[in-house]
Amino acid sequence: MIKEFNILALVLLLSSFGLNAQTVFCNFGTIQIHDQGQVGFHIDVVNNGTFDQNLGLVGFYNPNGGLNVSGSNRPVFYDLDIDVRDELFLDVAVGVTNFQEFISGRVETPRNRPDVSLDYINDTPYLGENDDRFVDGYATITGLLDFTFPIGDDFRLRPMRIESQAAVNTARGAYFFEDPNSPNFFSENFDTNIFSNTLFGVSQFEFWDLDGNVETRVTLTWDDNSNIPSLVDDLENLRVVGWDPSLQQWVNLGNFSVSGDLNNGEITSELFIPDNYVVLTFGTSDRLIDGDLEIFTAVSPNGDGFNDTFIIQGIAQFPNNELSIFNRWGVEVYNKKGYDNSWGGLSEGRSTIAKGEELPVGTYYYVLKIEGQKDRAGYLYINR
Template identity: 30%
Template sequence: MKIKFTYPFFSFLVLILIGKSSNAQFVNNGSPLIIQNGATLFVSGDFVNQNNASITNLGDITLTGNWTNNDPQGAFNFVANLNLGNVNFFGADQSIGGSQKTNFPNVFLGGTGIKKLLFTTDITGTLDLKDRELAVDAQILSVLKTDITTITFTTGFISTDGKGFLYRNTNISDDYVFPLGSNLKPTFLYRPVNIKPLDNAINSFGVSFINNDPTAEGFDRQSKRFDVNAVNPNYFHILNQRQGASLANFDFFYNIPLDGNANQLVNWIPFNLWEKAGISNPRPFIGGNAQLNQVMTFSSLRRVSNLPMALSNILANNDPITFFNSFSPDGDGRNDRWEIKNIDLFPDNDLTILNRWGSEVFKAKNYTNGNAWDGLGLNTGTYFYLLKVNVNSEPKVYKGFITLLRHD
């Protein structure tokens, strides 16, 4: 049985129950639909919105089937903040799709099964996951309201197994939780990220959690800095900042021993190399999900752009040569040159520095801190170094990246 409703009226109070049927449909076929405060539209089946249909929801839409939106206006009418109501997904497995993006007001998940995005989706109000999985897969879910409590959950989580993204808008220096997890493998993983911007500017941060070996996704775990012993083979995250330029602290939660003896965050740099992502400060985490007992922090030095991040284990560094990963040639007498600790003790060396496109920007033999690189003529950015040096008659090769920062 297929039940189809069309609406000749401009507006009305609606409280409709549709009898149970495996293929029942509620079709909003072009006329304005208004659900007043206190009213509920209950659909025991699918909801289809099409033909420039306009929905004003001050009450509740509750459905047990799938949501399909073919209206290019996003389905909901947000003129004068008219959409303050809820859309409740209370069935078994349910999908959110169609040929057009939906701009939901408030979304609540319930019932059983997995709720899956088949198309890019925005939520302008709150998202309550409760105990459900919201599978973003390869799509983009954007939660636009900037309150830190906009996303709530008990044991629910968001999965992005197809390299999709969860985006959150921010406008305050506080912790924004990204409750990411995955059931892709036999063992469920919950690996959330907290993002704390360092100012109150408007930003949009996104995180993707890929429950797979980084090497299988094009980020070879064997291509790594010399003192990176191992990169986590099970999963990694990708960070992105599509709006704003605020710096932020990114907290990654994990489990020892399930994730190995991780003690450092690494990121994949443009020169196809896993590099230490600053000082990670690994520490115990108490009071969270039972899967989580450790946390490490990545502090950004610039806007992040599709940046792969992974847990790693770093070898104890007894090497006499120490590299500093950034310098700021501003002429203020502080950190104006790129110095390498103890390089003066090993004059038999050859240093090459390349830009992100692989072009040579600096080269020196017998590099010393007295003639250290000052980045003359170069812009803020990431550069790659290759140092060949004899250390106590042993030839060694070091490679990694340097961040050149020019402050306005």
Template identity: 35%
Template sequence: MKSLLHIPFLLFASLVMAQGLYNAGNLGIHAGTNMGLGLHTNLISDTDFAYNNGLVGFYGNTVIEVSGNVPPTLWDTEIMILERVHLQTVLNVKNNVNFIDGDFLSPQNDQMVYLNFMDQGFFTGESDVSKVTGFAAINDRDFFSFPVGDRALLRPLTLDSEGPTPLAICAYFNEDPSAPSSILQSFNTQQKVRDIGTVSDREFWIVQSDVPAKVTISWNVGSGLALIPNATLESVIVVGWHKASNQWVVIGNTAVSGDISQGFVTSDTFVPSEYAAITFGTIPLPTDTFAVENPTLGNYFLSPNGDGVNDVLVIDGLEESPNNHLSIYNRYGQKVFEKINYTNEFGGVSNTGSFILSQDQGLAEGVYFYVVTLEDLGLQYTGFLFLDR
């Protein structure tokens, strides 16, 4: 049985030749029908598609535009185009979007235009060369990974909601939030709460949903997190530009993996629509002078022979950090020295008592292990010292 296009043939032919495929009547795509919108052929929709159960593909080597007063609703679609499919109206997909080559592009400054995955919609084949550049959306879903990115890279965002969200939208921007070129609003990365150390100036996402959710986003070398002074994997958090307070605030993290050059982070639960943008941040650097100047401590040599050189363990600047705690252990794991608010008192003699038989003779020559804790800052340093007799 032949598939039918429910539109008068002469009208169909003349409008395809003049300006693209213009749906002004009841255009039906039946199951088993493969209709390729080819070279220089736009889709203009001014009424609903009817009997739509087939595949509409976008093919060719020039830009194809989708426009009209009534958003078209497709069953299956695929994209294999050297340029892109430019959405000027919402494009709904009930079933599958097959990404092969080329991007679906929506205006990044218009959150009302997007590629919409309906309640059963899904996608396959997303990659750096085929994705959504601009806004993607979902209907009545509680979990979805948005296949968004910029012209060069796929930069997905996963939304894990506490319940089905009637509508959620998402887009990625490879731009400085303080001075984006694609949208009118800006988000000053220096305008932030004290709990944030640094806000990324490389990229951000816009995600909108009224249902509480967690998001997962990933970073790569281009994200530049490794360039933030003293940044570590554990310091990475999700931050958001809060609409009510007009500043970056902490959204936090519940999971983080990878390393500082490449990894991903999952946020705490938040309501996305309360935030205009989200990106990566880090927890603040310590303001304590000792902690800032000593991200790690080294190993030490101690020779308590009275010559004035290396007679005591000196950890430069530690006396300026209040509430420090030094513990020293021998190679058997036995604590041989302990001091709160250490100020260069250890000269090779134990102060912990019982197992040292002759404290006046000092500790035996050898390697010892130390732990320095800065209680107020929640920081801890470890290392070794060699005691020479």
């Protein structure tokens, strides 16, 4: 039987005991909200029937706490309002096909169950997201337009954007404000010390999960909690990186465009297929183009023939040069006039105590002086 609801608020009391009344709306049959219908849920919803052919407006309202949606079947609404003091917790996926508004509170999904999500169907737009109102967990998009996931964690909105083609077969995303070396909701760790030769550093502060089988560019965002200055001092060196499960390492997904500053901004990757990578985050490249020089800012002296020494392509054009390298405490560990791409990570500075010993893995600072030119300076990374 199809039921039409044209009331402002629907509250079903299924059980009560003394002063401790328990309320929940349960659907075991077939329900449909028709055009112009308005239903307000002030109680939890359990959907074990058919509740996915709706028009009109559905709102979840609780000024005193949160609400829960559960059951065996996904309800799908036309217009959806979320106005709760705490969270609207989804124990089953919820779809919306026309418009969704964040009024108050977050939508929370179980992060260990990516199939439970807030689903934006047919390019459904949304409004009202901010650091207190977002999807704390997984959201999906199905449609034909570019889409920005309204996702976040720890009371921080951290959007992720994909291109239109990626939404055709449904794309899924979530943000995690946690160390990828020890994630809470994945069965494997993503070691930030293991990366391809075109990288020399990976963020330890956050990551995103993006699932989809269509090639796309992805745009990630950062704020002052992302600690981007720990990776780069020039945003042109920032990269989107992804954990490749077949190589068991982070790989470079590029920097198609970047905007902002070191405290707030966004970066767009080159094209890639999301399903080929488990998670995404920020990294930094191993080279810097500086005038006539190409500076490879990663040194991995392990004998594999890649970046075994600190390479500055084009330095032979400037024989009157001097290179100094310092550790994090400002102690000079290497100095050479007429540098010739020969330094392989040994401690050879004038003030070095243990001269000739291998320097530990980590970030170092270089200063390159070329006669008649402005000094060049920046960071390099030793990874053995």
